[in-house]
Amino acid sequence: MLRVIFITVISALSTNLVFGQLFETQPRRCFNPNQRLGACVSIYDCQILLSVLRRVSAQRLDTEFLRASECKDGYGKAPYVCCTGDTGFTRNTYDDDDGYSRQPSTVLFPGGRQRQSQRISEVAAGGRDFNSIGGSGKQHKGPSAGTQTSAAAVLPRLPSCGGVTISNKIYGGSDADLYEFPWMVLLEYNRRSGGLSTNCAGSLINNRYVLTAAHCVKGAIEKQIGQLVGVRLGEYDTTKQTDCNGYSCAPKAIRVGIEEIIPHNQYRDNAANKENDIALIRLDQDIRFSDSIRPICLPSAVAQERSAPASDTLYTVAGWGRTLHSPKSAVKQKLQVPLVDLSQCQRKYRERKVKVVSNQLCAGG
Structure with a gap:
């Protein structure tokens, strides 16, 4: 039976959404x-x-x-x-x-x-x-x-986490619903050339922390783009002040400053396989949740540890990045991609002199 699962991962070796993420199914x-x-x-x-x-x-x-x-x-x-x-x-x-x-x-x-x-x-x-x-x-x-562990204790539990589930249809880079993926945030950078730029995304995991990729907070991005200075929450269409769906309008997106950036201490920006590509961002204020701003339910907060995913598992990638057939999108997008067998993925990347390790996951076409 085909299973559709959304799993939070921070970095993939190959993805068509430059600042998208994979998510676990939300209730x-x-x-x-x-x-x-x-x-x-x-x-x-x-x-x-x-x-x-x-x-x-x-x-x-x-x-x-x-x-x-x-x-x-x-x-x-x-x-x-x-x-x-x-x-x-x-x-x-x-x-x-x-x-x-x-x-x-x-x-x-x-x-x-x-x-x-x-x-x-x-x-x-x-x-x-x-x-x-x-x-x-x-x-x-x-x-x-x-x-319950002390680490899990700081994560929101049901029903305070998760978002609205719209459907289980397979999308080909289509617009997400206005209130889908309410944990997604945009990271804002002070461009070296002036002005603000959004070049990465993350996931709100409680009222004070965002989970993102380490390559979004240190390394090449600092030289090519600029310094990470803030987080934008509740965003849907980056070209509009107020986002509506024909039935209701979401509150305006909010900008929040950053108190601390914590990349994984074993992440190396020059590593070809991007192992340990994960980071936390501590916001400078507590966040009040709403329909358009809610933390994701991480696995430890909703269920027991699961076994390895089945070979027919599908993952949903979401973000404002490039889709298969179009440039960067102003509207939050979603796309389902299949799991790729680890051994097959390792063989493919071995040809490129890249070592995919067992704690990484491959998905895509």
């Missing part, structure tokens, strides 16, 4: 029974609702809330729930952690508290039989809070 947004904004994910990746499910003395309203939290087309292993900070019905205001709000709607959740989820009901019923979920016959153990 769909949803509203829970209390109308709080959340993410549609596997119940195994939503620890707060999983704890309700495993509670031996769960009350009737708890299980009703669990059933009403079911959502469709989620991320990960079925069944799916709309994951927020809620564990039961509330009568409070409907603001979520990021300031989003929505009034109760009988349209989104017809039937209200009586809405039934057969798959979750089977699990919530007596005995708490977790083995039956998904029909695997094996118990799936999600990550527990006790095993």
Whole structure:
């Protein structure tokens, strides 16, 4: 079966988007029974609702809330729930952690508290039989809070990270939706010839840090372009002050200064294979999230470590760089490319005297 996966990587030896990146699939947004904004994910990746499910003395309203939290087309292993900070019905205001709000709607959740989820009901019923979920016959153990590392603790967790999932269509260098890839940022440089220039992109990973490529912050780019001085967030079309899609308009992009630049200490700009081509940028202020500015969900924040990708995996490249058939684009673009077998990639680059190592990934045509 063909799998479509978005994985964050910072540098590829060959790509058609000069400041694009590859991304991991992000969960769909949803509203829970209390109308709080959340993410549609596997119940195994939503620890707060999983704890309700495993509670031996769960009350009737708890299980009703669990059933009403079911959502469709989620991320990960079925069944799916709309994951927020809620564990039961509330009568409070409907603001979520990021300031989003929505009034109760009988349209989104017809039937209200009586809405039934057969798959979750089977699990919530007596005995708490977790083995039956998904029909695997094996118990799936999600990550527990006790095993969280200090590094992972600084990363936002569902539902505070990720963006709107639009579709799984295959695009050939087409425009991204206005609110797709809200973690993408443009890096701004003071050109040696004067003025500002955007020549690289990065990914917002929490409210203070951006992940990018080391070659975007040190080495040849400093001589050819200039000094990195800022980050632009919430950008879509670089030629417009306000970006709209016919239904709504996004807030204006914002510019933020840089407090610190941290390239990988083993990155060498003159290395042909660009190994360790990764860097962090610490912003000079905390960022408030919105529909057009949200951090990406990194793997440690959404799921357990995964095995090597399957050979039929597709990756999505996104950015403002050159596509296959056109020059640099002013509008955020996206393009799907296939995984290339590592041994095949190594043979190809060996002909160019470039050594591709095992911790690198090749994708493209």
